[in-house]
Amino acid sequence: MPVEFTRVEEFALITLNRPEALNALSVQVVKDIGAAIDAAAGSDARALLVTGAGDKAFCAGADISEFMGRNIVEAMAATELGQKTFAKLDSLTIPSVAVINGYALGGGLELATACTLRVATANARLGVPEIKLGLIPGYGGTQRLPRLVGQGRALDMVMTGRMVAAEEALSMGLINRLVETPAVAGAIAYAREFAAFSLPVLRYGREAVMRADNTALAEGLSIERDLNTLAFQGEDATEGANAFLEKRAPEFKDR
Secondary structure, eight states: OEEEEEEETTTEEEOOOOGGGGBBBBBHHHHHHHHHHHHTTTOSSSSEEESSSSEEEEEEOHHHHHHHOHHHHHHHHHHHHHHHHHHHHHHHSSSEEEEEEEEEHHHHHHHHHHEEEEEETTTEEOGGGGGTTTTTSSSHHHHHHHHHOOHHHHHHHHHEEEEEEEHHHHHTTTTTTEESHEEEHHHHHHTTTTTTHHHHHHEEEEEEHHHHHSSSSSHHHHHHHHHHHHHHSSSHHHHHHHHHHHSSOOOOOOO
């Protein structure tokens, strides 16, 4: 299977399984990723991890041999498919973590930036090299990348097509943590730092932060106020306060 959907304890795991092609994205692979995200949405997992098989690549981008010769209609349809598929991660009710082992290039980096968070091993190399093919990123890279690293750094990466190493990616905010190999084990340890918290409240926090990029400060503060008020109404807020006062670990019920 080019895309595998499995369970690792309390986490859902999507694995791009084309190591011989550096886990490149064909149209079918993109469709399979969408189906796997839907499966994660329908599960009781606490978070979704996304990774690539092997130690060479998370995903090296689009399958270039496949998109050669596409006409304008086919090119637009393929771009829309990629954008809509990766956008499913925005509305996923659980956090998602891209587990980057090796190359994350082009569509691979766009998949990673669509996830809530990103971890990478020391051998990771990240970039959007489409300019070298006479193209620009088309699966969300020109939109999500500047939201993560700022316009100047995003322009540098898009216009030069250069790859950044893991340490630079960490310093610029492109990834959140460096992890040891095996990468999935490191990602699970990272996910456990937040997965035990109330899932609705994690979703409120994620929504407030992500909407900050698209709103004026006054509107963003209103969004924060409303989501904070919703959190206060939940049973988990009462449990959290009681646990603090009683000097014990909270037992959240996702309510």
